[in-house]
Amino acid sequence: MNRKNAIRRTMLGAGLACCASALMAGELVVSNWDGYMAPDAIDSFNATSGHAAELVLHGTNEEIMGKLIASKGKGYDVVFVSSPFAEVLHNLGLAEDLDHAKIPNISNLYAQATELEHDPGNAFSVPYAWGTTGLCYRSDLVSDTPDSWMDLLTPSEDLSGKTTMLATDRWLLAAGQLAKGYSVNETDPDKLAEVRDLLIDAKGTLLAYDDTTFYAKLVSGEAELVHAWDGWCNYGIAENADIKYVIPEEGSDLWVDTMVILKSSENKDAAYEFVNFILDPANHGWAAENILYKVPNETAMSGLSEDFIAQFPNMGIGPDELLGYEQLRDVGEAQRDYSRTVSEIKAAN
Amino acid sequence: MRTQANPRLMLMILSAVFAFLYIPISVLVGLSFNEGGLPTAWTGFSTKWYGELARNSDVMGAAFNTLIVALVSTVLATILGTLLAIGVEIRRRKGRFIETIIFAPMIIPDIVLAIALLSFFSLLDVTLGLHTVILSHVVFNLAFVCSVVRARLKTFDWSVVEASADLGASTPVTLWRIVLPVMLPAIIAGALLAFTLSVDEFIIAFFTAGAGRDSITLPMQIFAMIRFGVTPEINALATIVMAVSVIALALSQRLNRGGLPGQ
Amino acid sequence: MTDRKPLYLMSPALAWLTAFMVVPCLLILALAFFRRGIYGGIEYTFTLENIALVFDPLYAGVFLKSAGIAGLSALIAVIVGYASAYAIAAAPARRQPVLLFFAVLPFWSNYLVRTYAWIVLLNREGLIASMAHWLGYDGELPKLLYTESAVVVGLVYNYLPFVILACYAPLSRLNPEIAEASRDLGGSGWTTFRRVTLPMTFPGVATGFVFVFVLSIGNFVTPALLGGGQFQMIGNLVYAQFLTANDWPFGAALSMFLIAIMMGLLTLQTFATERASGTRPEAT
Numbered sequence: 011m012n013r014k015n016a017i018r019r020t021m022l023g024a025g026l027a028c029c030a031s032a033l034m035a036g037e038l039v040v041s042n043w044d045g046y047m048a049p050d051a052i053d054s055f056n057a058t059s060g061h062a063a064e065l066v067l068h069g070t071n072e073e074i075m076g077k078l079i080a081s082k083g084k085g086y087d088v089v090f091v092s093s094p095f096a097e098v099l100h101n102l103g104l105a106e107d108l109d110h111a112k113i114p115n116i117s118n119l120y121a122q123a124t125e126l127e128h129d130p131g132n133a134f135s136v137p138y139a140w141g142t143t144g145l146c147y148r149s150d151l152v153s154d155t156p157d158s159w160m161d162l163l164t165p166s167e168d169l170s171g172k173t174t175m176l177a178t179d180r181w182l183l184a185a186g187q188l189a190k191g192y193s194v195n196e197t198d199p200d201k202l203a204e205v206r207d208l209l210i211d212a213k214g215t216l217l218a219y220d221d222t223t224f225y226a227k228l229v230s231g232e233a234e235l236v237h238a239w240d241g242w243c244n245y246g247i248a249e250n251a252d253i254k255y256v257i258p259e260e261g262s263d264l265w266v267d268t269m270v271i272l273k274s275s276e277n278k279d280a281a282y283e284f285v286n287f288i289l290d291p292a293n294h295g296w297a298a299e300n301i302l303y304k305v306p307n308e309t310a311m312s313g314l315s316e317d318f319i320a321q322f323p324n325m326g327i328g329p330d331e332l333l334g335y336e337q338l339r340d341v342g343e344a345q346r347d348y349s350r351t352v353s354e355i356k357a358a359n
Numbered sequence: 360m361r362t363q364a365n366p367r368l369m370l371m372i373l374s375a376v377f378a379f380l381y382i383p384i385s386v387l388v389g390l391s392f393n394e395g396g397l398p399t400a401w402t403g404f405s406t407k408w409y410g411e412l413a414r415n416s417d418v419m420g421a422a423f424n425t426l427i428v429a430l431v432s433t434v435l436a437t438i439l440g441t442l443l444a445i446g447v448e449i450r451r452r453k454g455r456f457i458e459t460i461i462f463a464p465m466i467i468p469d470i471v472l473a474i475a476l477l478s479f480f481s482l483l484d485v486t487l488g489l490h491t492v493i494l495s496h497v498v499f500n501l502a503f504v505c506s507v508v509r510a511r512l513k514t515f516d517w518s519v520v521e522a523s524a525d526l527g528a529s530t531p532v533t534l535w536r537i538v539l540p541v542m543l544p545a546i547i548a549g550a551l552l553a554f555t556l557s558v559d560e561f562i563i564a565f566f567t568a569g570a571g572r573d574s575i576t577l578p579m580q581i582f583a584m585i586r587f588g589v590t591p592e593i594n595a596l597a598t599i600v601m602a603v604s605v606i607a608l609a610l611s612q613r614l615n616r617g618g619l620p621g622q
Numbered sequence: 623m624t625d626r627k628p629l630y631l632m633s634p635a636l637a638w639l640t641a642f643m644v645v646p647c648l649l650i651l652a653l654a655f656f657r658r659g660i661y662g663g664i665e666y667t668f669t670l671e672n673i674a675l676v677f678d679p680l681y682a683g684v685f686l687k688s689a690g691i692a693g694l695s696a697l698i699a700v701i702v703g704y705a706s707a708y709a710i711a712a713a714p715a716r717r718q719p720v721l722l723f724f725a726v727l728p729f730w731s732n733y734l735v736r737t738y739a740w741i742v743l744l745n746r747e748g749l750i751a752s753m754a755h756w757l758g759y760d761g762e763l764p765k766l767l768y769t770e771s772a773v774v775v776g777l778v779y780n781y782l783p784f785v786i787l788a789c790y791a792p793l794s795r796l797n798p799e800i801a802e803a804s805r806d807l808g809g810s811g812w813t814t815f816r817r818v819t820l821p822m823t824f825p826g827v828a829t830g831f832v833f834v835f836v837l838s839i840g841n842f843v844t845p846a847l848l849g850g851g852q853f854q855m856i857g858n859l860v861y862a863q864f865l866t867a868n869d870w871p872f873g874a875a876l877s878m879f880l881i882a883i884m885m886g887l888l889t890l891q892t893f894a895t896e897r898a899s900g901t902r903p904e905a906t
Contacts (some may be wrong), residue, residue: 064572068583073565076474080474081478081481219851345662346869349866350680353680353681353854357684376702376782387738387739443632463643465833466840467647470865470873471651471877472643472647474864482649506788509825511825541795545792547719547722549787549791551722555726555783555784596732601727601731604727604730608720
């Protein structure tokens with residue numbers, strides 16, 4: 011064997027190894043938050059569909075958005091993001107216009123879930139989970155049952171230093187906007203300034219800003235009243251039945267986490283199949299029962315037991331009540347004012 | 360210097376510093392044996408998280424990827440960074456431009472480098488994967504290696520090099536036989552620093568990695584899992600990483616002692 | 623040696639940095655001169671408004687605040703790190719690699735895992751509080767977690783090994799005979815240290831300080847976790863522009879401002895090092 015041949019063989023081998031790894035890399039990439047769907051969902055999708063999907067994780071909306079925008083979405087097929095971010099993906103031309111004929115299971119959704127403000131008719135996003143933002147508290151430790159955003163923002167003496175607020179910009183501002191009776195998408199600079207002043211005052215009584223481990227703080231008693239998404243409050247309730255959730259009297263926002271198929275996807279049919287698979291009542295219902303988040307799937311939700319809803323009362327909030335709350339929307343040009351306002355709050359002493 | 364240091368004082372300093380370094384580490388190791396999932400309460404001794412970890416192929420795969428990224432980028436950065444350091448320190452003229460370029464990777468905010476690299480790669484249609492993470496990690500790693508090696512070279516007596524050259528030695532021979540041995544501790548320190556930075560780096564890795572599972576590193580995996588706080592499983596993994604490192608060190612010490620004369 | 627040979631040594635690294643840092647970053651930083659589009663894209667109209675916005679007192683305040691926290695962390699880390707490196711370099715030669723190894727070992731675990739270990743230690747229901755109660759202390763402990771001090775402790779902790787490594791490099795090869803000569807000439811231990819050891823190892827000290835300072839000022843995880851998100855550091859600000867606000871032009875402008883200031887500080891540091899060490903032979 012001469013040298014040339016050897017080199018050729020090595021190159022061939024390397025080439026084959028390359029192709030093999032490209033094949034194994036999976037034809038469908040789904041990015042979701044950790045623990046936000048059944049651990050075996052991908053495997054059972056692959057088994058029934060014959061596709062090779064794989065799940066990757068993102069910690070926050072912001073991270074995955076940065077990556078999608080900088081890479082024009084390349085490499086990803088289906089992403090799970092909250093509705094304002096789905097809207098941005100659509101506005102930047104990165105989201106696929108959905109062909110409902112390829113998602114027959116979309117008929118399982120509540121009628122209300124097809125007329126969401128951010129995307130009426132589900133043109134580019136399919137809702138996966140939805141709910142409210144409110145107060146999660148230790149009923150055995152707080153002296154008065156909270157019922158207003160002001161209970162969080164101007165807490166009583168004994169609660170001072172024992173409250174936390176969500177750190178994510180839009181939800182942080184929403185607490186102040188709701189307390190003031192403004193829209194959660196308010197862009198008037200004077201009203202934003204009022205919200206800012208209210209939130210700066212609230213900061214003085216806060217233990218911390220926290221949007222991941224607030225429920226653990228409630229369980230340990232380090233915090234007694236926290237600003238929380240209802241589904242996440244349920245993690246606390248599962249650990250300690252004295253933890254309760256309440257929507258303040260001023261109202262809440264309606265948050266919606268959605269599935270978006272990317273325009274850049276090279277496996278759109280498989281991507282549609284995956285979205286359709288998730289909307290299957292058995293799969294979507296698993297999420298409600300195990301992740302403790304409400305899903306907008308009528309068939310799936312009707313399968314929940316009464317005991318389950320008694321244990322986690324906020325799972326019983328119906329679609330009509332949810333639609334009564336305003337959704338966070340992409341605020342366009344005003345985003346700069348929003349972000350500056352948050353910087354002012356976080357930089358304040 | 361050895362003659363000058365007060366041994367008791369040195370021992371006190373080392374004990375205090377190592378206590379500071381290892382108190383959080385012992386908490387972390389302890390939590391990996393905590394039966395309950397929350398770090399807030401001790402509910403009993405259990406090794407179940409190690410079992411969970413062994414079954415979690417995602418985490419194990421990510422740990423393996425991290426090792427590859429850290430090793431390859433450390434080797435590349437150590438070579439490039441050391442050559443750079445020698446080149447810069449040998450020069451009579453200090454170039455402001457070169458100094459700026461060398462410092463820049465340490466100063467540019469991670470997120471800027473991350474987004475810049477991803478936009479650049481996607482502009483050139485480069486396929487993303489572990490190799491793009493390695494390319495990117497070398498950028499900041501080489502700057503750190505270069506700084507550490509330069510700190511040593513600043514007090515290096517270059518007349519030795521002159522003498523060697525006068526005696527007819529070529530530049531590579533001089534570098535290899537004279538400069539390298541003197542710099543070795545600094546190079547090792549630089550390489551350790553690069554490895555440590557790379558093992559822990561999240562944001563640049565997240566942006567420059569490919570979309571699929573095959574280029575997920577451990578920090579990417581752990582940052583995503585933080586949604587539920589740090590689970591004992593992650594503590595178990597950190598414990599194993601450290602335990603394996605200690606065993607590797609012990610083995611290499613033993614091998615060295617047996618194999619090399621004068622050790 | 624002539625000035626041309628070094629170029630061969632430097633060129634691989636410089637080429638790497640040019641390809642994977644200078645060019646990509648210039649492309650992004652240039653966005654500072656364009657407008658943010660309504661949906662967060664880029665509108666290619668030239669403008670200086672992003673640059674002007676940087677000089678808003680709000681951002682200057684954030685910069686000063688983070689520089690203060692980073693500076694304090696760097697100072698503490700340098701003092702502790704130098705002492706440790708000195709003690710390691712004073713140990714028997716055979717032990718030195720082992721000691722260095724154990725100094726960096728904790729940092730191969732994971733940044734988040736270590737930071738959470740500090741939370742477990744410092745929180746109000748945490749280990750330190752439990753320990754204090756167990757020892758019979760009944761009063762209310764001062765708030766340890768979610769404070770500026772907690773952020774400084776976290777930064778010092780995470781970057782200490784870098785200082786140890788940076789200081790160990792020059793200390794390790796410090797010729798014992800020089801110190802001895804100084805003592806023979808009647809210098810006290812302290813004088814020897816101040817006049818001989820410290821100047822000769824100052825480049826390591828300066829390098830270590832710079833490491834901690836630049837890594838701290840750009841950090842955005844520790845302020846969020848140990849500071850409870852209640853301090854806006856420059857790292858958080860830049861991160862927020864790029865990811866939360868999706869405002870790349872302003873993010874680029876802020877980054878340019880940050881890079882310019884740091885370059886200025888580093889130039890000062892280079893001067894200080896060259897002067898303090900003063901050992902660099904003039905003619906090579």
